[in-house]
Each structure stands twice: as structure tokens, then as C-alpha cells.
Amino acid sequence: MTLGTVTLVGAGPGDAGLLTLRGLRALQQADVIVADRLGARAVLAQLADEGVQLDAEVIDVGKRPGHHPVPQDGINELLVSLAQQGRRVVRLKGGDPFVFGRGREEQLFVEAAGIAVEVIPGVTSAVAVPGLAGIPLTQRGIAETFTVASAHDQIEALGGGRDHTVVLLMGVNTLGHSAHVLAAGSRGADCPVAIIEDGFGARQRVTVGTLGTIAHLSAVRQVRSPAVVVVGDVVALSPHAGISPS
Template identity: 70%
Template sequence: MTTRLGRVTLVGAGPGSADLLTVRGLRALERADVIVADRLGARPVLDELGLDTPVIDVGKLPGHHAVPQERINALLVELALEGKHVVRLKGGDPYVFGRGGEELAACRDAGIPVDVVPGVTSAVSVPAIAGIPLTHRGLATAFSVVSGHDQLGEVGGGRDHTVVLLMGVGTLGHSAHVLARGARGADCPVAVIEDGYGEHQRVTIGTLGTIVAQAAQRRVRNPAVIVVGDVVTLSPYAPEELSARKAEAL
């Protein structure tokens, strides 16, 4: 008797709100035999949907991975070899600091067919909550998305090149120092958007020279997205002195 080979679908859950999950992602979840879910971003979406499908929580939180990535890879393969349709639900987009490429490679190496459903990345969607476009005519023509652990000294451009930092609260002091030493300068605008689309959503705006003290005073916590560049002045949360700079630049 031959066991039917299952399959794996990597689905991006978006930033944590079910109405930002794609239709294709929802259909994959509805057809799944089992869901392997991250806690950050993915779990709130499942809670909203209320599906009856069994869920295996692999418990990733900032700075704490209860289940190592290698074990997650192996779990996806094991479940698919049992003939199951496995949906791996990941916060944001699977390919934006989500290790989706590693999971896809592990499955394909084991002969497991894999589909990928893109998700709405927090790098773009969370700044939008604060009224911040990553590019804007007259202010910014390009942007870079980096993690708080990357070598920020290698990120070129000035304040017209927007920098989006993911997983960057813990290293905010170092990041602000490195970026301020370059062409952006200490007075470059910065926004920190906490818990985008969540019940504790909050925006803190300052400059590279002030944001560390502001974040400490307000006890800023992950999950948060940090935006650096003149586009921050477009936010309705920006103080008057930064908004005035927007008028000068345009």
C-alpha cells in the first residue's frame, strides 16, 4: 500500500489582522489538514478566523524561538510525508525576514511539493498606519528594508533614501548612532510604530538624535517597525517642527 504524499503551502499572514490576509491564503487555510503557525502575526489571524483545523504553535517571538528553525523544517516534512496538506502560516510575508526560503528548501530536498502565498509585509503596511509612505515625490525615491541586526553602515543614501528597520527595538541605540554618523545626520526624522494593527498600536516620532531617549521614556516594545527618513514628516503624528521641514523639502 502506497502512502499518499502530502504538500506544504507557505502562507504569509500579513501584519496580524485577518482582513489583510489574501484570499488565496484564506483558501489554503480552509483546505489545510494541519496548520503550523508562528505566534507573532499569524496567531491573531487564526484567532479571528476561528477555523476548526488543528494548529501546531511553533512559538516564535522576538528574541525567543521556542522551537528551533531546524525542528520546524523537519516538522513540515514529517507532516507532509504522512500525507497531510500542511499550511505553514507565517507573519507578514514568508520571504521578508521570515526564513521562508529555508523552509521551502528543506521541503524540496525531501521531495515535498511546496506552494508559496505572499503576504502583506509589515515593512510597508505598518508605516502606512502612521501615514508614512516609504517613497514620495520630492522626499524619497527609494527605500531599504533591513533587520536590526544588519550592518547599517552599508546602507547608503541620505534621508531621501528611507530605511525600514524590522526587529529593531533592542538595537535601536546602535542603529540610531550608526545612521546619524552618515549622510542622514542626527536631525533625520524617525518613527517607531508599535503593535501595528493590534490593540496596543502606538506611534513615537523623533529624530535619530532623540529617538533613543523617547523610546526609553515611553517604554517602546516589540513588535515594532522603525522608519528613518524625511517621509516621516508626512505623518499626522509628526510634531510641528518636523512638519515644517516637509514644507521646505517639497
């Protein structure tokens, strides 16, 4: 039997309108779609609502905090097994496959089995979600550099000052620690911070504070994942910056 193929497709931050045309074509040509929870399933649902017909079988391997029904090793093996059956496999991943998406890990595993892999990038929430809140990650005279970090585990000190924007993904549960670490550096406790919840979803909400106040505000407002945290003076450019959270 002829080997199939695997295509890693970035679904973007959860809005089907931000799926690339190349990604859509891959979905339409697929025999099976192995989909993540965040971003990926939302995009598939939106496509169906818009009348886009996808004939592929959909296998859900989505993860939630503390609940991984299909571990990463199992996902890797599944991709190989499906492709060995001669099927055209799309691995649909939220955001961009290579931004905290373990995309390269999956690519290397599949290629080691002699199966061709194509990568189709996606729009990462690290950039798209702050844009919803009117927050540019760079701005002339305010910030020339930005860093994207996963705060799923407690972060260590990140260099730079308030002109060096920090974007934290998966950072709700460790927000208090992250704010303390960043405030202890040159940014200071009064450095602006924004949390954008459920960026392209129905629960989209923005909370703005400072490194000194954001943990308290988050608790009061019961901020929940998924959320993107932005730290730096660019937050003050947001139209939400002058609105007191309620």
C-alpha cells in the same frame, strides 16, 4: 501512502482583513497549520471571532526573543514529517514568508524531501505598518528609494541620505546603535524617525523623533516589540510628526 503538500502562507501584519483570499482558502483546506507567533496567531484568532471555521489542527511553533521552543531545524523537519503522513500542511508565517521569514529556507528543505511546496505571499509589515502612521515609503520629490533591513543584530552603515527611506524590522533592542550609525552618515542627527508599535494590535502607538533623540524617547516611553522603525524625510508627512509624544 501518497505524500501531502506544504503551502507557505503569509499571514500579513496581524489583521485578518489583510490575509489574501488565496491564503484563506489554503487555511480552509488544510489538515494541519504550523503557525508562527507574530501575525499568524492573531489572524487565526480573528478568523475564529468572525465565525470562520477552520478544521485543521494548529501547531504553535512561535518564537519570542531569546525563547525558541521549536528551533528552525525542528520546524523544517516537522513540515516534512507531517507531509509524509499525507497531510495538507499550511506553514502560516507572519508578514510575507520571503521577507525575513526564512520562507525560502523552509521551501528548499521540504522540496529536497520530494514534497511539493506552494508559496502564497503576504502583506509585509515593512510596508503596511508605516502606512498606519501615514508614512509613505516613497513620495515624489521627497524619497524615491527605500531599504528594508533587519536590525535584530546591530546594523552596519546604510548608504543614502534622508531621501532614501530606511525601514528597520526587529529593531527595538538595538535602536540606540542603529540611530548612531545612521546619524553618522549623510542623514545627520536631525533626520526624522518614527517608531510604530504593535502595528495592527491593541497597543498600536507612534513615537516620532530624530536620529539624535529617538533612543531617549524610546526609553522614556518604554517602547516595546513588535515595532517598525522608519527613518527619513517621509516621516515628516505623518500626521503624528507634529504631535509631541507624551
